[in-house]
Amino acid sequence: MRIGVYGGTFNPPHLGHITAAKAVFELLKLDRLLLIPAREPPHKVLPAGSPTAGQRLELTRLAADQMGLGGNVQVLDIELRREGKSYTSDTLEQLHAQYPDAEFWLLMGTDMFLTFQAWRDPAKILGLAGIAAFGRTQSDTRELFLVQQDYLHRTYPDARIFTLTLPHVVEISSTELREELGRGGGQQYLPPAVYGYILRQGLYGTAADLKHLTPEQLRPVALSYLKHKRIPHVLGTEQEAVRLAERYGADVKMAREAALLHDCTKKLDTEEQLELCSRYGVELDELERNALKLMHAKTGAAVAKYVFGEPEEVVEAIRWHTTGKAGMSVLEKVLYLADYIEPNRDFPGVEELRQACYRSLDEGLLMGLQMTADEMNQRGNPIHKNTLEALSELKGKNGRG
């Protein structure tokens, strides 16, 4: 197995790191890529006020998630958990013990490659891994790399050194980016979810007021709560909710905010959900306590209310977006249905449901609720009483003509 090892301070990780790592993954035909944030980079001091180790780990996880390599990229906290300076030789020794048969390649940009002989124990490092070096700017010439490669080969004759010309480089450093973030910029150098996490945690001098975010700020913040695979769904729900709100006269701003935040606690496990319930005083019935899918609507509503200061209408729309309930407001119906029919949804009957929704909101709602109830019955799952009450209310209305 060929494993790429990409260490960095990642303070924060940016598109330069991601673009380079993805390209090396392809060019070296790696089976796996390990991103390893350093606890204490041996050659520089973490600036005062830097994010905590846990925050840098989360930033790196979010960045890794955006690489689109699925489970082939992993973020390891082995250096963050190891006391003292994060020497690469120690890390490689640890990895070698864990994967004795793997072929390791150490990924590094120009600055690291050109100073490699000053690292601790270069001979040991080169005995455990090859070097995959790449430029950070267009002006990092091949000549510069050749001189260093030649020097390292003469000094360490058995070294494996690959210098790679990347098809595309993003010319940014974390230092420059931190400065830009502090001035209110920098977003273009970051995957949206990473930028959103920075805003959400108020890192690097960003001082966004979470209770008064613009849509351009709320969108990345909302994405920072999600697993990568859920991002298209939430953006699709935003689009659909805006369309439905415009058509049926709901508040478009509220529809957008409800859609962006509706799944903000979806990736949490039961323990984390219950922790939020006790923090925000969320009450659960028997069925909700046993179904993560039901719990996330309630905890999502609480986060929308207490973290983002959303108005009650938005909070309620999120609260009922999974079960529905009798007597739903237009906004609540809009979110329920936008979640169901957004453009990425693809299941038997979705086209009929879309058409129904655009003929009449209640016709769509009745069809959607019925589809949910049928699915629950097929799977042998109990149907929440709110769904049953919503259904009988709508059937009653239909019955009355």
Ligand SMILES: Nc1ncnc2c1ncn2[C@@H]1O[C@H](COP(=O)(O)OP(=O)(O)OP(=O)(O)O)[C@@H](O)[C@H]1O
């Ligand atoms: N824009 C970039 N393109 C390609 N490689 C990069 C880029 N930025 C950093 N690297 C490489 O990524 C690794 C980790 O770098 P690091 O996390 O220190 O980022 P940095 O931008 O160099 O940070 P700082 O500005 O704080 O020194 C190093 O090997 C570095 O050479």
Ligand SMILES: O=C(O)c1ccc[n+]([C@@H]2O[C@H](COP(=O)([O-])O)[C@@H](O)[C@H]2O)c1
């Ligand atoms: O082991 C060393 O002596 C050593 C010296 C300089 C840098 N490194 C590693 O190189 C990686 C890139 O460093 P940085 O600071 O550019 O993010 C990071 O994993 C560091 O721990 C390691």
